[in-house]
Amino acid sequence: MTGADLLLLALGAVAVGAGVLVVGTKHLVRAGLYLVVCLGALAGDYLVLTAELVAWVQVLIYVGAVVVLLLFAVMLTRAPIGASDDLDRPGWPAALIGGGSGLGLAVLLVDAFRWSRVELPAAGTADRLGEQVFRSWVLPFEVLSVLLLAALVGAIVLSRPDIGRSGPTAGSAVEEGGRG
Amino acid sequence: MRPVVPYVTAAVLFGLGVYGVLRRRNAVLVLMAVELMLNAVNLILVTADTTVRAQLPHAGQVFALFVIVLAAAEIGVGLAIVLQLYRLRASVAVDEVPLTEAPAEAGSPSAGPSASSTPVGAAAGPAGALVDGGHRPGSSDGSEVR
Numbered sequence: 001m002t003g004a005d006l007l008l009l010a011l012g013a014v015a016v017g018a019g020v021l022v023v024g025t026k027h028l029v030r031a032g033l034y035l036v037v038c039l040g041a042l043a044g045d046y047l048v049l050t051a052e053l054v055a056w057v058q059v060l061i062y063v064g065a066v067v068v069l070l071l072f073a074v075m076l077t078r079a080p081i082g083a084s085d086d087l088d089r090p091g092w093p094a095a096l097i098g099g100g101s102g103l104g105l106a107v108l109l110v111d112a113f114r115w116s117r118v119e120l121p122a123a124g125t126a127d128r129l130g131e132q133v134f135r136s137w138v139l140p141f142e143v144l145s146v147l148l149l150a151a152l153v154g155a156i157v158l159s160r161p162d163i164g165r166s167g168p169t170a171g172s173a174v175e176e177g178g179r180g
Numbered sequence: 181m182r183p184v185v186p187y188v189t190a191a192v193l194f195g196l197g198v199y200g201v202l203r204r205r206n207a208v209l210v211l212m213a214v215e216l217m218l219n220a221v222n223l224i225l226v227t228a229d230t231t232v233r234a235q236l237p238h239a240g241q242v243f244a245l246f247v248i249v250l251a252a253a254e255i256g257v258g259l260a261i262v263l264q265l266y267r268l269r270a271s272v273a274v275d276e277v278p279l280t281e282a283p284a285e286a287g288s289p290s291a292g293p294s295a296s297s298t299p300v301g302a303a304a305g306p307a308g309a310l311v312d313g314g315h316r317p318g319s320s321d322g323s324e325v326r
Contacts, residue, residue: 004181008221012189019193019216023200029211035212036191042219045186051226051235051241054248058222061248066215066255073208073259077266087206089275094202109187118231120181124241135246143264151253155260 004120007048014042022158026087032071039063050123182308194220207262207272211255218251250307 025031039062046055081165122128133141157163192218200213223242227242266272 002181005185005202008181008185008189012185016192016196019196022216023196023203023209023213027207027282031212033217038216039219045189045223046226046244049181049186049226051244054222054234054241054244057245057248061252062215062219066252068257069255070208070215071213073211073262076263077208077272079206079208086204086273087209091199091203094199096193098197098199100195101198102192105191105194106188109191110184110225113184113187114230115182115184118181118183119231121237124229124238129238129241129245132236132242136236136239137246138241140246144246148249148253151257152189152320154290155256158257158260158264161264164243 004048008045011041011044011048014038015045017135024111026083026085028074028084029071032067032074036063039067049121052123053126053129054124089122136140181230183227186227190220190223190227193217193223205273205275207265207274208259210274211258213263214258215251215255218247218254220248 015038018041021034022031022038027033037059043055043058045064046052048057098138196217197213197217197220200216201210204213206209225240225244225247228239229238229244232240234240262272265277270277
């Protein structure tokens with residue numbers, strides 16, 4: 001056990017513990033805050049695994065943007081501040097399927113890698129990753145930018161009911177808007 | 181570095197995400213559990229980048245970046261859908277969403293001649309009543325949301 005192993009073990013324990021709280025807590029807002037802890041511990045994991053750029057992008061996008069969006073959604077849907085009892089379904093099938101898939105994957109990976117040891121490669125700095133992205137992976141990168149644009153336009157169309165209806169039904173849509 | 185430690189962490193996180201998606205009723209909490217699953221996949225990709233020697237260096241980390249972008253797009257569209265659902269139903273419980281209900285404007289393209297206006301009105305009647313029924317539990321909120 002080296003220092004990197006101990007760090008990975010500790011950060012993994014923090015991430016799994018916070019994940020258990022995310023899927024188990026009865027407070028909606030606290031679930032979002034535990035998600036911050038879980039994602040932060042995973043960013044630490046990436047740093048130990050020498051993925052510098054991925055770690056900082058994780059902090060920027062997940063902790064900075066996605067969690068804030070989720071907390072906004074929690075507030076916009078008027079979640080109660082205290083504990084709420086109707087968040088869960090009766091969950092034996094969920095525990096069975098979730099535990100089964102998690103345990104199955106864990107057994108598979110433990111069997112594949114045992115207690116083997118690898119040397120950490122050169123760090124994935126922004127320099128090296130940028131070279132890879134813009135040399136070998138430039139086509140998927142551009143396709144992803146188109147996908148992000150499509151998702152943005154889709155989100156706007158979805159959240160504005162007056163521009164979702166096209167063509168000949170536009171008149172009746174305006175009419176209904178006037179009635180309602 | 182023992183790669184089995186982050187691999188097992190990722191497997192357990194993925195199981196937790198599956199459990200959360202199946203267990204939770206609130207749509208926002210379902211999205212949080214989906215984020216847990218996506219992060220487990222990211223951890224697998226980054227760990228595989230250190231353990232498996234690929235032909236292109238750092239391919240796993242590049243894929244992790246792509247998955248992060250996909251997750252951002254997914255959460256944007258997902259939250260738009262959830263907020264629209266809340267506006268229609270005043271509730272975000274995923275097991276109360278009617279999947280078999282006809283959309284409200286199903287018959288409106290044929291609304292031109294006056295002879296077909298009666299069936300269109302009849303078709304719009306029950307759907308409108310259903311939407312009203314959805315608004316009823318939160319009727320004090322409904323006007324404010326609009």
